[in-house]
Amino acid sequence: MMLSRIQMPLKARAGEVIEIRIAIQHPMETGYRQDEMGKSIPANVVNHLVCNYGGKEIFRAEMGTGIAANPYLAFFAVAGASGEVEFSWTDDKGETGEARVPLAVTA
Amino acid sequence: MPGADSFNARVDRLRRRFLARAVAVAAAPLPLLFTRSASAQDDTIVPAIREFTKGAAVRRGRVKLELPRLADNGNSVALKVSVSSPMTAADFVRGIHLFSEKNPRPVIARFFLGPQSGRAEVNTRIRLAGTQRVVAVAELSDGSFWSDVADVSVTLSACLDGT
Numbered sequence: 001m002m003l004s005r006i007q008m009p010l011k012a013r014a015g016e017v018i019e020i021r022i023a024i025q026h027p028m029e030t031g032y033r034q035d036e037m038g039k040s041i042p043a044n045v046v047n048h049l050v051c052n053y054g055g056k057e058i059f060r061a062e063m064g065t066g067i068a069a070n071p072y073l074a075f076f077a078v079a080g081a082s083g084e085v086e087f088s089w090t091d092d093k094g095e096t097g098e099a100r101v102p103l104a105v106t107a
Numbered sequence: 108m109p110g111a112d113s114f115n116a117r118v119d120r121l122r123r124r125f126l127a128r129a130v131a132v133a134a135a136p137l138p139l140l141f142t143r144s145a146s147a148q149d150d151t152i153v154p155a156i157r158e159f160t161k162g163a164a165v166r167r168g169r170v171k172l173e174l175p176r177l178a179d180n181g182n183s184v185a186l187k188v189s190v191s192s193p194m195t196a197a198d199f200v201r202g203i204h205l206f207s208e209k210n211p212r213p214v215i216a217r218f219f220l221g222p223q224s225g226r227a228e229v230n231t232r233i234r235l236a237g238t239q240r241v242v243a244v245a246e247l248s249d250g251s252f253w254s255d256v257a258d259v260s261v262t263l264s265a266c267l268d269g270t
């Protein structure tokens with residue numbers, strides 16, 4: 001389980017465009033680094049992040065080694081109905097992480 | 108004098124050849140994105156963009172790619188990309204793809220959006236292996252492709268020094 005920090009409003013009005021920001025703790029190994037023994041460290045990046053809201057995919061990112069360590073993403077979404085905003089991501093080793101934030105939508 | 112004649116003839120020949128080549132270079136169908144002379148790096152970025160657009164024309168405009176002019180550290184460079192689009196069900200941005208000219212892997216990231224995004228804008232932080240141009244290409248719901256290019260001078264490159 002990887003750590004993450006999500007910043008987004010917990011309350012929004014219907015139709016409002018909200019900003020969602022997520023940062024994940026991950027080294028995003030490029031595969032070009034070596035350990036202290038001179039052995040190369042294999043590439044391992046968070047290659048995939050999906051954001052679902054109300055059971056529907058609203059944002060997806062496919063990333064490579066060109067994304068900085070501890071990947072940070074900020075994107076926007078239209079507040080529809082009250083529900084959970086779910087985040088899930090996977091790295092090259094197959095490790096996954098997920099997070100959920102409830103969003104209360106008022107008319 | 109036969110010597111002078113042959114010299115003039117040779118200069119003339121060289122001049123003709125030079126002009127012919129200059130015209131050929133000027134008329135060569137360079138990719139739309141690269142108005143500067145083609146560099147060795149274009150060999151990786153252009154095929155990567157072509158693979159994404161499947162050969163469709165990419166136009167400049169509508170996309171705004173914001174990167175610092177000078178990045179002290181290539182390991183983490185703040186990037187903001189936005190596309191002017193109403194983001195309605197009829198007209199929205201399907202995806203934004205980021206390409207690097209000099210990184211070992213030309214595709215930095217792909218973002219997939221939709222009308223539910225409300226605003227076509229993504230912020231992230233990228234790695235840059237040296238001073239280069241970064242290209243953002245957006246695919247719209249009508250199937251057209253738009254792009255923007257940003258120049259970044261990188262003082263300390265990512266990837267290269269093994270740290």
